[in-house]
Amino acid sequence: MELTTKKLPASVGKWGMILTIVGAVMAGAAFAVDTHRAMFGYLWMYMFLISIGVGSLALVALEYLVGANWSTPFRRVSEFLSAIVVLLAVLVIPLLFGMHDLFHWTHADAVASDPILLGKEPYLNTPFFIARTGIMILIWVVFYFLFTRNSRKQDITKDPALTTQNIKYSAAFAILFILTISFAAIDWMMSLEPHWFSTMFGVYYFAGTLVAAISVAAYVSVNLNEGGYFGFKVDYEKYYSFGTLMFAFNVFWTYIAFSQYMLIWYADIPEETFWFMNRMEGTWIYFSLGLIFIHFVIPFLILLPRSAKTNPKLVTFMAMWLLYAHAYDLYWIIMPTYFKDGFVFSWNELGFLILAFGIIALVFNYMAGKFNLVPVGDPKLERGLYFHLN
Amino acid sequence: MINKILNFFKEYNARKDEEPRSGKLYAISALFNTPNEIMNAATEVADKGYRRFDTFTPYPVHRLDQAMGITKPLVGPIAFAGGMLGCFLTLLMIWWMSDADYPNIIGGKPFFSLPPAIPITFEGTVLLTGIATVIGMLVLLNKLPKINNPLNDTEFMKHVSSDKFGIVIGANDKQFSESEIRSLFESMGAHDIQNIYYRESNLTNKTPIFDSKFIATLIAVAGLTALISYFTLNVVLYDVVPFDWMRHQEKINSQSPSDFFQNKSGMRMPVEGTVARGFMPYEYKGMPDSSVKQLANPLPADSKILERGQDRYNVFCSPCHGYFGDGDGRLNEQFPKPPSLHNNKVINWTDGNLYHVLTNGQNVMPSYESQISRDDRWAIVHYIRALQRAKNAKEQDLPK
Numbered sequence: 001m002e003l004t005t006k007k008l009p010a011s012v013g014k015w016g017m018i019l020t021i022v023g024a025v026m027a028g029a030a031f032a033v034d035t036h037r038a039m040f041g042y043l044w045m046y047m048f049l050i051s052i053g054v055g056s057l058a059l060v061a062l063e064y065l066v067g068a069n070w071s072t073p074f075r076r077v078s079e080f081l082s083a084i085v086v087l088l089a090v091l092v093i094p095l096l097f098g099m100h101d102l103f104h105w106t107h108a109d110a111v112a113s114d115p116i117l118l119g120k121e122p123y124l125n126t127p128f129f130i131a132r133t134g135i136m137i138l139i140w141v142v143f144y145f146l147f148t149r150n151s152r153k154q155d156i157t158k159d160p161a162l163t164t165q166n167i168k169y170s171a172a173f174a175i176l177f178i179l180t181i182s183f184a185a186i187d188w189m190m191s192l193e194p195h196w197f198s199t200m201f202g203v204y205y206f207a208g209t210l211v212a213a214i215s216v217a218a219y220v221s222v223n224l225n226e227g228g229y230f231g232f233k234v235d236y237e238k239y240y241s242f243g244t245l246m247f248a249f250n251v252f253w254t255y256i257a258f259s260q261y262m263l264i265w266y267a268d269i270p271e272e273t274f275w276f277m278n279r280m281e282g283t284w285i286y287f288s289l290g291l292i293f294i295h296f297v298i299p300f301l302i303l304l305p306r307s308a309k310t311n312p313k314l315v316t317f318m319a320m321w322l323l324y325a326h327a328y329d330l331y332w333i334i335m336p337t338y339f340k341d342g343f344v345f346s347w348n349e350l351g352f353l354i355l356a357f358g359i360i361a362l363v364f365n366y367m368a369g370k371f372n373l374v375p376v377g378d379p380k381l382e383r384g385l386y387f388h389l390n
Numbered sequence: 391m392i393n394k395i396l397n398f399f400k401e402y403n404a405r406k407d408e409e410p411r412s413g414k415l416y417a418i419s420a421l422f423n424t425p426n427e428i429m430n431a432a433t434e435v436a437d438k439g440y441r442r443f444d445t446f447t448p449y450p451v452h453r454l455d456q457a458m459g460i461t462k463p464l465v466g467p468i469a470f471a472g473g474m475l476g477c478f479l480t481l482l483m484i485w486w487m488s489d490a491d492y493p494n495i496i497g498g499k500p501f502f503s504l505p506p507a508i509p510i511t512f513e514g515t516v517l518l519t520g521i522a523t524v525i526g527m528l529v530l531l532n533k534l535p536k537i538n539n540p541l542n543d544t545e546f547m548k549h550v551s552s553d554k555f556g557i558v559i560g561a562n563d564k565q566f567s568e569s570e571i572r573s574l575f576e577s578m579g580a581h582d583i584q585n586i587y588y589r590e591s592n593l594t595n596k597t598p599i600f601d602s603k604f605i606a607t608l609i610a611v612a613g614l615t616a617l618i619s620y621f622t623l624n625v626v627l628y629d630v631v632p633f634d635w636m637r638h639q640e641k642i643n644s645q646s647p648s649d650f651f652q653n654k655s656g657m658r659m660p661v662e663g664t665v666a667r668g669f670m671p672y673e674y675k676g677m678p679d680s681s682v683k684q685l686a687n688p689l690p691a692d693s694k695i696l697e698r699g700q701d702r703y704n705v706f707c708s709p710c711h712g713y714f715g716d717g718d719g720r721l722n723e724q725f726p727k728p729p730s731l732h733n734n735k736v737i738n739w740t741d742g743n744l745y746h747v748l749t750n751g752q753n754v755m756p757s758y759e760s761q762i763s764r765d766d767r768w769a770i771v772h773y774i775r776a777l778q779r780a781k782n783a784k785e786q787d788l789p790k
């Protein structure tokens with residue numbers, strides 16, 4: 001089958017550029033005004049990009065691993081977005097320089113007089129931390145190239161053996177993804193409060209990345225399909241799958257978030273509860289309550305009926321909603337370490353969010369200009385195009 | 391044996407199949423081979439304006455409801471309403487059990503709070519959603535009590551539950567016309583177009599749920615189940631302890647022996663000098679009266695305390711000292727007569743002296759420390775003061 005895909009409209013690149021420049025200027029100003037505060041904003045942006053980039057890579061692996069057909073026509077969307085992992089290797093550098101601002105456990109004098117930090121010192125020390133970060137990013141980048149190289153080669157050779165090879169890579173990446181994303185969560189966000197203990201934090205962030213990745217894939221795919229950029233038009237059952245997965249991953253996130261809260265609430269041990277107590281102090285309590293509604297109650301009720309999951313306008317709206325909800329969630333995790341009395345949100349933080357969206361748009365636009373928007377050589381594509389739920 | 395049973399059912403079903411059909415037409419049925427054909431058939435029949443028709447498929451075919459023109463299925467809202475009701479009722483139940491009816495402190499938590507209630511609320515929501523879906527679909531929408539549909543036991547039904555896709559247009563449709571429908575089905579490529587007639591029993595218009603045989607069977611099954619449950623639980627399993635790890639624990643109960651300690655007693659003596667709660671030792675124990683002059687009554691002399699003092703005085707003091715402190719108690723002649731509490735010596739005593747005598751004893755009077763609590767002793771002191779004042783009342787003591 002021959003497919004002729006349209007070029008993306010110029011506005012995507014234009015808006016990506018505008019967002020990136022505006023965001024970068026604001027972020028630069030934030031660094032100039034208050035480096036310590038801007039460091040937290042930067043970490044927030046970085047974690048958001050990890051969610052999108054690594055999460056998208058995980059979706060690609062998931063499709064290969066479970067042999068899904070319905071998503072094959074849209075797989076390139078997730079592949080393009082996962083190119084962000086290459087950028088992560090560059091964007092991590094400012095964070096490494098700002099570790100002293102971010103992490104209490106990098107202060108040698110504080111660690112020396114603190115039995116808990118002293119106990120965690122074999123894990124939480126600067127050289128090992130940098131080594132772990134390097135290994136994690138290396139794993140992501142290596143698998144990104146393994147997957148996309150085979151996928152692009154298949155466009156020309158149409159060799160089904162490449163799919164088989166990618167399935168094998170996916171099996172390995174499934175394990176490595178869960179490990180690396182847990183370590184990323186523990187290293188970059190949980191260790192902001194080095195005294196805290198929680199055995200569920202890795203899963204919590206893992207659930208969040210899946211919500212973000214499926215949401216951004218749904219937003220881009222549905223919009224491109226409605227605009228006819230794929231060169232084919234699939235019917236609403238694909239939207240139904242996007243809507244259902246968004247709903248399912250979001251409920252999974254809620255399940256994990258609630259489990260973490262309830263276990264800590266029940267045990268009532270001071271070294272665990274203080275993390276939540278911090279998020280109930282001052283105006284943070286309203287922010288925390290907002291998380292329940294923005295990340296669970298409202299999306300749950302809106303996405304519940306079948307008619308909502310098949311409505312392209314509503315699916316894209318809810319995809320954007322959940323993307324912001326994930327950013328909200330990350331803000332809730334990261335920022336209370338800096339703003340202890342109550343939440344603050346001003347241009348200092350806003351710049352980083354704008355920058356994150358600009359980077360995502362630019363990366364997607366660049367990749368879409370360079371590579372095929374549809375995996376034309378994939379043996380599963382035909383089945384994906386004529387996919388029916390029954 | 392098994393073959394016999396199977397044969398019995400086979401014969402029974404065969405007899406059912408032979409049940410005579412009346413001449414009254416129920417519907418016209420048609421069979422198709424593929425899901426796409428049934429999809430087109432449903433769309434076309436709906437477009438032609440038929441309303442009383444239904445489709446049957448051996449497995450769920452998505453969007454068939456839309457093809458049939460059912461744009462707003464009712465099952466979803468019914469399930470949602472059931473779920474919300476379950477959510478609300480479960481929360482109410484937990485609140486009622488743990489806060490209103492039988493409040494228990496567990497782990498220092500509030501009687502009712504959301505976190506521990508949510509898992510159960512989730513279960514309750516899912517449960518009632520499921521029940522509402524089943525009842526809503528089978529009873530409200532499919533009208534369950536009508537269990538002997540004329541379609542049962544037809545070749546059509548056998549096919550659509552295994553390998554074919556079927557459509558049925560009811561004779562009660564406004565536009566019903568046998569020849570038109572037959573030609574419509576034929577034009578769509580259907581095979582095996584059949585007229586389905588009512589059974590004789592369908593026309594008698596009896597609801598089989600109220601059939602006397604059905605009700606008798608129901609009662610018999612219920613009775614048998616109850617009987618078996620009773621014998622299983624109360625006779626067969628009566629002595630079997632299902633779970634007693636909490637009753638028999640690896641620990642030493644009070645009053646039980648133990649080889650661990652040298653004196654073979656499981657219980658331990660308290661450390662020397664231990665003071666029990668509410669039993670502060672009396673600091674002037676065994677000292678002469680003169681040393682306690684400074685001790686003041688810590689209780690206020692209000693009506694509540696005085697009533698308590700009177701009560702305790704009448705129980706513990708009046709047998710010897712008499713109800714009014716005159717030394718003419720009921721034990722007179724059997725026990726040495728105590729002096730009156732209204733002599734000058736006692737009137738001039740401080741409260742501390744009185745308390746000292748109550749606590750420490752005096753002459754033949756024993757110590758009452760172990761019988762009367764500290765507060766009660768002080769209440770008695772107040773009451774004795776009241777008795778003394780009553781004996782020597784002045785004019786201003788009279789109520790106005």
